[in-house]
Amino acid sequence: MRHLIDPLDFTKEETLWVLDLADRIKADPSIYSHVGDGKKLATLFYEPSTRTRLSFESAMLSLGGQTLGFAGANQSSATKGETIADTARVVSCYADIIAMRHPKEGAPLRASMYAKVPIINAGDGGHNHPSQTLIDMMTIRQRKGRLDHLTIGFCGDLKFGRTVHSLVNSLVRFPGNAFYFISPDELRVPEYLVEDTLKPSNTTYHEVTDLEETIPKLDVLYMTRVQKERFFNEEDYIRLKGTYILTADKLKLAAPDMPVLHPLPRVDEITLDVDDDSRAAYFDQVQNGVYLRMALIMSLLGIPDPQTKEEILSC
Amino acid sequence: MLKVESIQNGIVIDHITAGKGMEIYHLLDLEASGQSVALLQNAKSRKYGTKDLIKIEGTTIPSRLDILGYLDDKITLIYIQNGTVDKKVHPVPPKELKNVIRCQNPRCITSIETDCDHIFRMSSSGKYRCIYCNQEIHMKSHSHSDKSVMIRR
Numbered sequence: 001m002r003h004l005i006d007p008l009d010f011t012k013e014e015t016l017w018v019l020d021l022a023d024r025i026k027a028d029p030s031i032y033s034h035v036g037d038g039k040k041l042a043t044l045f046y047e048p049s050t051r052t053r054l055s056f057e058s059a060m061l062s063l064g065g066q067t068l069g070f071a072g073a074n075q076s077s078a079t080k081g082e083t084i085a086d087t088a089r090v091v092s093c094y095a096d097i098i099a100m101r102h103p104k105e106g107a108p109l110r111a112s113m114y115a116k117v118p119i120i121n122a123g124d125g126g127h128n129h130p131s132q133t134l135i136d137m138m139t140i141r142q143r144k145g146r147l148d149h150l151t152i153g154f155c156g157d158l159k160f161g162r163t164v165h166s167l168v169n170s171l172v173r174f175p176g177n178a179f180y181f182i183s184p185d186e187l188r189v190p191e192y193l194v195e196d197t198l199k200p201s202n203t204t205y206h207e208v209t210d211l212e213e214t215i216p217k218l219d220v221l222y223m224t225r226v227q228k229e230r231f232f233n234e235e236d237y238i239r240l241k242g243t244y245i246l247t248a249d250k251l252k253l254a255a256p257d258m259p260v261l262h263p264l265p266r267v268d269e270i271t272l273d274v275d276d277d278s279r280a281a282y283f284d285q286v287q288n289g290v291y292l293r294m295a296l297i298m299s300l301l302g303i304p305d306p307q308t309k310e311e312i313l314s315c
Numbered sequence: 316m317l318k319v320e321s322i323q324n325g326i327v328i329d330h331i332t333a334g335k336g337m338e339i340y341h342l343l344d345l346e347a348s349g350q351s352v353a354l355l356q357n358a359k360s361r362k363y364g365t366k367d368l369i370k371i372e373g374t375t376i377p378s379r380l381d382i383l384g385y386l387d388d389k390i391t392l393i394y395i396q397n398g399t400v401d402k403k404v405h406p407v408p409p410k411e412l413k414n415v416i417r418c419q420n421p422r423c424i425t426s427i428e429t430d431c432d433h434i435f436r437m438s439s440s441g442k443y444r445c446i447y448c449n450q451e452i453h454m455k456s457h458s459h460s461d462k463s464v465m466i467r468r
Binding site: 104 | 426429431438440444446
């Protein structure tokens with residue numbers, strides 16, 4: 001049995017297989033509309049989420065399966081003091097696969113130690129968000145035709161932005177990628193990402209503070225939101241939330257084929273006038289999210305692709 | 316100077332940094348071992364001036380000796396057999412620390428989950444990180460007598 005807790009739980013090859021399956025699903029979703037018949041997905045969301053939970057549920061329904069779960073810790077037995085370990089054991093009896101979001105880092109890993117069914121980390125605090133990473137990679141590959149030899153800029157909250165950490169960890173496995181980390185000092189990438197990922201892989205990276213100066217150098221720009229829920233101190237949040245805003249004017253400085261990604265939701269870090277620019281790829285990400293999560297559910301449940309007759313992962 | 320009888324069979328944990336002996340005594344759970352144990356504090360040391368030292372008589376080896384490589388890099392383990400030194404070993408830091416130190420990250424699941432082991436693994440850069448949240452524990456950066464950090468069995 002396999003889980004997806006960290007994007008590196010899949011090898012580079014497995015990652016590409018899942019992306020390939022997602023592309024095939026996107027090309028003709030109807031072929032896959034009954035491969036999940038009789039299967040159930042439990043969505044255990046201990047903190048608010050609109051798109052991720054709905055995306056997982058839409059993915060399962062699109063495969064012909066069904067969903068159950070809760071949205072918010074106040075609807076779960078966590079309010080009675082139930083541990084993650086017990087919840088994982090119990091829900092394993094109700095569902096074939098579990099997608100879990102939790103504000104505490106490592107909660108899905110803890111669940112995977114006790115669950116009898118595959119666990120998908122749907123976001124654990126400021127730590128990891130591996131399915132979003134796969135979506136980001138799918139979108140970058142569609143826009144740029146490759147995942148290597150790219151210069152990628154990450155802008156905004158790089159300290160608590162879990163999608164950034166996960167994507168960097170995955171992209172260093174592809175040769176020739178370089179990164180610009182554009183953030184205020186308080187929200188720089190965590191030290192562990194530098195020490196354990198960037199330095200050992202000899203990846204070229206720059207930590208900078210100026211978006212306008214950096215944007216012409218980029219093949220891809222990944223914007224992030226300064227997340228209120230990651231701050232213990234509201235004053236810090238208010239001071240930093242509007243630090244980096246991408247506008248149509250700033251986008252004029254960028255290459256004509258530089259996609260702008262964002263995991264959404266946005267607050268004010270991308271102005272509405274950017275939405276009409278062909279480089280805005282963030283709504284592509286949302287649509288890709290459903291196909292990618294369909295591919296992920298199939299892969300972890302060991303459902304073969306009806307087109308190739310092959311399972312995606314060795315479970 | 317205090318004198319403690321030599322042991323015939325057992326282990327001497329030598330060159331413990333002065334002041335850390337009691338903490339190591341507790342972490343190895345020696346009070347529950349049932350073996351004859353002597354703890355010397357602030358003994359004279361030619362190498363370090365002063366040191367703590369623990370002598371454990373008996374053939375049962377404490378189960379968590381590997382954590383000494385993390386706790387104190389000065390330590391020498393001296394194995395005694397039939398009254399003579401069999402071997403001397405400098406413990407190397409283990410790959411994993413289980414329930415030795417607490418994760419201090421308030422965002423980590425270990426901060427709320429009951430009966431959750433605190434596990435740190437050595438990363439590729441040689442640092443210990445919580446397996447749940449990647450929080451790094453800086454070696455020797457905290458006081459070993461800090462009860463909020465150390466876990467006693």
